[in-house]
Amino acid sequence: MAMKNVLITGCSSGIGLAIAARLAKDDQKRFKVYATMRNLAKQDDLLKAAEEHVGKTLEIKQLDVCSEESIRNCVNSIPDRRVEILVSNAGMGLIGPIECQTIEEMQNVMDTNFFGLVRLLKEILPDMKKKKSGHIVIISSVMGIQGILFNDVYAASKFAVEGFCESLAIQALKFKLHLSLIEPGPVITEFERKVYEDGMKMDLSGADKETAEMFTNVYLKNYKSIFQSLGQTAEDVAEHTMKIILSDNPPFRHQTNTLYTPMTTLKYADPNGDLPIDTFYKMVFQHDKIFNASLNFIKLLRWRSKKSFDLGKNHS
Numbered sequence: 001m002a003m004k005n006v007l008i009t010g011c012s013s014g015i016g017l018a019i020a021a022r023l024a025k026d027d028q029k030r031f032k033v034y035a036t037m038r039n040l041a042k043q044d045d046l047l048k049a050a051e052e053h054v055g056k057t058l059e060i061k062q063l064d065v066c067s068e069e070s071i072r073n074c075v076n077s078i079p080d081r082r083v084e085i086l087v088s089n090a091g092m093g094l095i096g097p098i099e100c101q102t103i104e105e106m107q108n109v110m111d112t113n114f115f116g117l118v119r120l121l122k123e124i125l126p127d128m129k130k131k132k133s134g135h136i137v138i139i140s141s142v143m144g145i146q147g148i149l150f151n152d153v154y155a156a157s158k159f160a161v162e163g164f165c166e167s168l169a170i171q172a173l174k175f176k177l178h179l180s181l182i183e184p185g186p187v188i189t190e191f192e193r194k195v196y197e198d199g200m201k202m203d204l205s206g207a208d209k210e211t212a213e214m215f216t217n218v219y220l221k222n223y224k225s226i227f228q229s230l231g232q233t234a235e236d237v238a239e240h241t242m243k244i245i246l247s248d249n250p251p252f253r254h255q256t257n258t259l260y261t262p263m264t265t266l267k268y269a270d271p272n273g274d275l276p277i278d279t280f281y282k283m284v285f286q287h288d289k290i291f292n293a294s295l296n297f298i299k300l301l302r303w304r305s306k307k308s309f310d311l312g313k314n315h316s
């Protein structure tokens with residue numbers, strides 16, 4: 001069977017790197033991976049993960065999703081411009097009160113997370129339509145279906161991605177193309193570190209005292225704990241993505257974190273939209289002790305299940 005060409009964006013770290021390495025290492029060599037990043041000086045981690053596959057199942061290329069020229073150059077450098085699977089992964093976060101963020105910072109998030117996908121598709125979709133084959137895999141987020149406190153602009157960028165894809169998916173069916181939105185919950189990557197550090201450094205003087213305190217003493221205080229309790233690894237998300245790519249009939253939406261699914265289910269349970277908002281409000285402001293105790297309990301359960309799994313492995 002011929003190798004399928006897979007173009008992945010944002011492979012310098014995190015989920016993009018993990019997907020690139022996972023597909024390049026496929027035992028059956030089903031994929032030729034074009035792992036792209038905006039800054040090639042950042043390729044060391046990917047090389048560390050999969051250097052032996054470079055020149056065989058892996059090529060590393062420059063691509064900045066905020067530059068049409070860079071996208072075109074990258075696609076033109078692939079033999080016959082053949083991209084059978086596109087994994088749109090590059091993205092960035094932004095947290096904090098909107099009073100303390102500049103419009104430029106917000107535009108940067110939309111430009112990367114939303115228009116980055118649009119630019120990629122403007123370049124790649126016409127070829128896929130002509131061939132009447134292709135799979136577009138988008139790393140969205142649970143925040144593409146549900147907003148979270150102090151993630152207003154990031155959630156908006158992922159909602160934009162989801163609305164765009166939902167519309168496009170109808171047309172894509174006519175051309176026998178597949179679209180799949182991968183929706184992870186918290187994933188422990190550079191993203192988490194960068195977003196937290198930016199939050200800690202944020203100048204909160206533009207916000208009133210109550211909002212500033214809410215951000216620092218409620219949101220930032222619980223941030224690490226949420227990632228430690230509910231967070232997945234990038235490799236885990238890569239495994240889910242590989243399954244979706246290999247599926248004969250890939251789903252339009254796929255959530256990767258079963259611990260998070262009960263929260264997103266609330267959205268569909270109440271057409272008025274009040275249930276998830278009330279639940280988040282109560283969890284954060286009224287039952288914070290129970291919320292924290294639950295996070296610690298989940299952390300303990302995960303630690304114990306990991307321990308028994310490790311023990312099993314060692315004794316096999």
Ligand SMILES: NC(=O)c1ccc[n+]([C@@H]2O[C@H](COP(=O)([O-])OP(=O)(O)OC[C@H]3O[C@@H](n4cnc5c(N)ncnc54)[C@H](OP(=O)(O)O)[C@@H]3O)[C@@H](O)[C@H]2O)c1
Pocket residue numbers: 009010011012013014015016037038039042063064065066089090091092093112139140141142183184185186187188189190191192194234
């Ligand atoms: N981590 C989470 O909790 C989480 C949860 C749900 C969804 N996601 C989504 O998963 C995707 C990957 O994030 P991650 O967690 O793996 O974070 P990450 O480790 O920070 O990776 C983000 C990647 O995107 C790249 N990137 C940013 N702007 C770019 C641009 N203009 N052109 C090309 N590449 C660009 C970064 O490159 P540089 O190294 O050059 O900055 C980096 O390679 C994002 O779309 C994110 O929204 C993450």
